[in-house]
Amino acid sequence: MPPLADDLRSRRLFWWLQAGGWLGYACLSYLQALAHGKSPDYWRLSFGVALAGFLVTLGVRQVLKRSWGLPPRVFLPLAGACVVLATGLIGVAYITLVLDWCGEQCRPASSLGYLASGTGQLYVVLSWVGLYTGIKYYRQLQQQSRQMLAATAMAHQAQLKMLRYQLNPHFLFNTLNAISTLVLDRQNDIANRMVQGLSAFLRHSLDSDPMQRVTLKQELDALNLYLGIEKIRFAERLEVETRVEPACYSALLPSLLLQPLVENAIKHAISHRVSGGRLWVRARRKGESLVLGIADNGPGDVFRGGRENNGTGVGLANTRERLSVLYGDAQSVRVHACDEGGLEVELTLPFETGGAPRE
Structure with a gap:
């Protein structure tokens, strides 16, 4: 008042x-x-x-x-x-x-x-x-x-905004570096497509409110913009499979929550393999919780990139802190070996639906 x-x-x-x-x-x-x-x-x-x-x-x-x-x-x-x-x-x-x-x-x-x-x-x-x-x-x-x-x-909002905006510089560096390499290799058509994809992703990122939660459907749409850039970069070396229970599409979660985890998996599991690899994006409901998973079929080294169970890599640490600020003890972040031979980052948070209330 x-x-x-x-x-x-x-x-x-x-x-x-x-x-x-x-x-x-x-x-x-x-x-x-x-x-x-x-x-x-x-x-x-x-x-x-x-x-x-x-x-x-x-x-x-x-x-x-x-x-x-x-x-x-x-x-x-x-x-x-x-x-x-x-x-x-x-x-x-x-x-x-x-x-x-x-x-x-x-x-x-x-x-x-x-x-x-x-x-x-x-x-x-x-x-x-x-x-x-x-x-x-x-x-x-x-x-x-x-x-x-x-x-x-106000302190929580400032912290959430800081964590949210921390993602963009890291992603921009990797993408611009890839575009620069393509230009030097005179692959101008591919570089142009990556620039267009980057433009679309950044437009979506800047238009979204960092304090606003989105539905899983909206989050997957944003993730597909990012994956479109990476698929241009890796071509047939990158395969992505999405497994989402229909009831989960309307669940709410922080915006751009999955992108840094996917980027982490591509960096450590896909890019180092000559034959590339496959990613799985999963979502299911477990009681009153939403369980999200990002899995790969990479080497499965539990220490790569700080992705161990108590990993402190930038992507994981950022995700862990965002969820902790927003949900407290009602959330968890777990990294474990998956059936496909690589690693899976599993996020558990309260299952909520509605009009995308503010974080």
């Missing part, structure tokens, strides 16, 4: 409570007086004391507002002094109104009588100060909690 709107809401709440509280006090006092046999014109006394309390506590409020935030050793004595002074002022108003209502016959017989009549409102003032400080402290805790949540959300 904006600060101005929150301040306006706080002031409006105070005036409702201030007016309603003292009006309720006046009505209750008048009804009690009638129950004890007082005359109907006692309303002047009940509502007069309530008006005095209304005005005096406005001054108390100003003192408490200005001293709010001071150390307790300063604030508490100051609040106590406000209670004593406010009680005395309301007491003076009460005695004045009593004398005006019933004359000399209601005058206290001694100084102790004046003191008793003047301090009869002490419990009311104490209740007012207690409620005011309690509500103000509660609202302050609420505001601090909102600020902490907002700061945490």
